[in-house]
Amino acid sequence: MLQQWAADALKTYVPLEADQIMGLLEIPPSAQMGDIAFPCFMLAKQFRKAPQEVAKDIAGSFSHPAITAEAAGPYINLKFDRAHYIPLIMDELATENIPDTGKGRKIVIDMSSPNIAKPFGIGHLRSTVIGAAIYNMYKLAGYDVVSVNHLGDWGTQFGKQIAAYKRWGDDNAISEDPIGESLKLYVRFHEEAAEDETLEPEAREWFRKLEAGDEEARRLWAFFVEVSLKEFNRMYKRLNVSFDYTLGESFYNDKMQPVVESLKEKGLLEESDGALVVRLDDEGMPPCLILKKDGTTIYPTRDLATAIYRHDVMEGERLLYVVGNEQKLHFQQVFSVLRKMGMDWADSCIHVSFGLMKFEGKKMSTRRGKIVVLETVLDEAVARALAIINEKNPDLENKEQVANAVGIGAIIFGDLKNHRLNEVDFSLEEALSFEGETGPYVQYTYARTQSVLTKGAAMAGTAGITANSALPGSDVLGDSGWELLKLLTRFQEQLQRGLRNHEPSVLARYALDVAQSFNQFYNKERIVTDEDQVRSARLNLTRLAGLSLSRTMQLLGIGTPERM
Ligand code: ARG
Numbered sequence: 001m002l003q004q005w006a007a008d009a010l011k012t013y014v015p016l017e018a019d020q021i022m023g024l025l026e027i028p029p030s031a032q033m034g035d036i037a038f039p040c041f042m043l044a045k046q047f048r049k050a051p052q053e054v055a056k057d058i059a060g061s062f063s064h065p066a067i068t069a070e071a072a073g074p075y076i077n078l079k080f081d082r083a084h085y086i087p088l089i090m091d092e093l094a095t096e097n098i099p100d101t102g103k104g105r106k107i108v109i110d111m112s113s114p115n116i117a118k119p120f121g122i123g124h125l126r127s128t129v130i131g132a133a134i135y136n137m138y139k140l141a142g143y144d145v146v147s148v149n150h151l152g153d154w155g156t157q158f159g160k161q162i163a164a165y166k167r168w169g170d171d172n173a174i175s176e177d178p179i180g181e182s183l184k185l186y187v188r189f190h191e192e193a194a195e196d197e198t199l200e201p202e203a204r205e206w207f208r209k210l211e212a213g214d215e216e217a218r219r220l221w222a223f224f225v226e227v228s229l230k231e232f233n234r235m236y237k238r239l240n241v242s243f244d245y246t247l248g249e250s251f252y253n254d255k256m257q258p259v260v261e262s263l264k265e266k267g268l269l270e271e272s273d274g275a276l277v278v279r280l281d282d283e284g285m286p287p288c289l290i291l292k293k294d295g296t297t298i299y300p301t302r303d304l305a306t307a308i309y310r311h312d313v314m315e316g317e318r319l320l321y322v323v324g325n326e327q328k329l330h331f332q333q334v335f336s337v338l339r340k341m342g343m344d345w346a347d348s349c350i351h352v353s354f355g356l357m358k359f360e361g362k363k364m365s366t367r368r369g370k371i372v373v374l375e376t377v378l379d380e381a382v383a384r385a386l387a388i389i390n391e392k393n394p395d396l397e398n399k400e401q402v403a404n405a406v407g408i409g410a411i412i413f414g415d416l417k418n419h420r421l422n423e424v425d426f427s428l429e430e431a432l433s434f435e436g437e438t439g440p441y442v443q444y445t446y447a448r449t450q451s452v453l454t455k456g457a458a459m460a461g462t463a464g465i466t467a468n469s470a471l472p473g474s475d476v477l478g479d480s481g482w483e484l485l486k487l488l489t490r491f492q493e494q495l496q497r498g499l500r501n502h503e504p505s506v507l508a509r510y511a512l513d514v515a516q517s518f519n520q521f522y523n524k525e526r527i528v529t530d531e532d533q534v535r536s537a538r539l540n541l542t543r544l545a546g547l548s549l550s551r552t553m554q555l556l557g558i559g560t561p562e563r564m
Helices: 002-011 018-024 041-047 051-061 082-094 122-140 156-168 171-176 178-193 199-212 215-239 249-255 257-265 299-312 325-340 344-348 374-392 399-416 439-457 478-488 491-500 505-524 532-556
Strands: 036-039 067-072 075-080 106-110 144-149 269-272 275-278 288-291 318-324 349-354 357-359 424-426
Touching: 002 018, 002 036, 002 067, 002 075, 002 082, 018 036, 041 051, 051 067, 051 075, 075 082, 082 478, 082 532, 106 122, 122 144, 122 215, 122 318, 122 349, 122 357, 122 374, 122 399, 122 491, 122 532, 156 178, 156 199, 156 215, 171 178, 178 199, 178 215, 199 215, 215 374, 215 399, 249 257, 249 299, 257 269, 257 288, 257 299, 288 299, 288 325, 299 318, 299 325, 318 325, 325 344, 325 349, 344 349, 374 399, 399 424, 399 439, 399 505, 399 532, 439 505, 439 532, 478 505, 478 532, 491 505, 491 532, 505 532
Parallel strands: 106 144, 106 318, 318 349, 357 424
Antiparallel strands: 036 075, 067 075, 269 275, 275 288
């Protein structure tokens, strides 16, 4: 909005197209200087003059009914007449449509993708919440986006799982705590395999049988899948995340042979110690393992079949993989092999990677059983949120419901506010604080906008401001309100930036900025004043801020309680 208006106004004085001008515009370092700044460095070259001179010349001849220009060194600072622009901006924001720039473009997002027979660790939380936010962002921008939960339900670990079950499995214990017991078996397998050399071959044999469709192996495997899914679905429900498809690695079992054949045909497969690999020396990478010595497939084989399926059958134009950093090499190898197979669309496969998440300083490890289980963390967060609410607002209705939204929201926001590549050392106490850069802070601010609106509605004459309203002077919103209003115009730019970088933190930061800006406005200005016109404008701003906050919170996947 402002950018567009500024560019239109400058167009007459600057030998550039409006779009070019828009690309150059900046926000001045301080609000007193102006609303928008135009740097003159580029014109300086063109005019063979010092940028300061150029700025002075243009500012000198600039004339516009509702914008003033002032040179400040190499910049031209523009100031908008608030009385004129406030109603215009408010009208535009009230009817803001997000252009569906992604119309007809299909994106497939691989997200969450936990492993069967293991607890849903906090490690998969990042993939789930980052994936869900990116999914929502694409959707809002009009893309045809589908999410796939690529369950880890295939591979040698299931051979281990079955072997351990056959040796030590206790049906009673399993029916009581299926995942906990499966994990114990898995851990025990690794402990005992260090001493007992017969265990590993036994496990390999079970996986071979599983791939060959052996009835007992299949039955045991199906059982582990079922109990795990039950637990995962409980978690997804709490996180309010769903998937368009849940297609585990096992889904590709009958789709790998053609891949192996094609690799052979193209002369890409080489033998190495009895196994079959694709060499990637020319790209400075270790070989990509395709078939193990015993003929069984492996993780990369399944990912090759998966990518081809997502491209050919699901018709994904861009394939995203929201998976931790530690799998960087794996995806580089898979994408390289695809390229070597002649699939030039491999360039539109993107590993949306993210850093490790430690929880209160603890790392995650499934092998040794020292794992931070997500469910425990969610319970703890909700319990603490409830305690805080009991202290701050003991009479609140639906306390449990609100505590749930706040506790879960704190975890999701605590994750998403970080640049995804950064490591996160998650602290529940910090994430749950009502002040600072937290989910509860944003939620609390949203609830504040709603309570101000309720208060305002109780007074007469609070109809929304219109473009024709005769405003009592330009200061109807105050400086802080004007700053907030300008910030609200920047949502689309933030959405685009977030999408370009697959970075939900851009929107989390934006939500924090809007919350902070609203609170400044709230603290500086009386919103529900006796003057009808002023009150109406301020309430309208409050409403727009509330809409902006709830829209952004929904994108991030966090709840928006009306009261807290
Ligand atoms: N199940 C894997 C893990 O937990 C993640 C799968 C990611 N997706 C993929 N297509 N490889 O490590």
